[in-house]
Amino acid sequence: MPPVSEQMAIPGSQTNPALTAARFLLKPGRKYEEAVKKFEPYDRVQEPNDDARTAGSKLIAEGRAAKKRQTYIYVNNRFEGNAPATIAAMVA
Secondary structure, eight states, rough: OOOOHHHHHTTOOOOTTEEEEEOOOOTOOOHHHHHHHHHHHSOOSSSHHHHHHHHHHHHHHHHHHHHHOOEEEEEEEEHOOOOOOOOHHHHO
């Protein structure tokens, strides 16, 4: 699956004006088992993904601006190494 930033650029990709959801699970091309070995014990961000953070921040900002749009950002620990820290960076 292409990165969220590329998916956002596809015309018509946002089909519901009241809801936005995005998943940041693994770096494109990385296998799950590889990410487990690379990032455990998931206690810190080990590989920041600036493109994904920018995409997540943009989705959050658009949701806030729309006021009546629910925005859900799902982040896996195997994306950068620590999901709560990744989400905090997107919100900041």
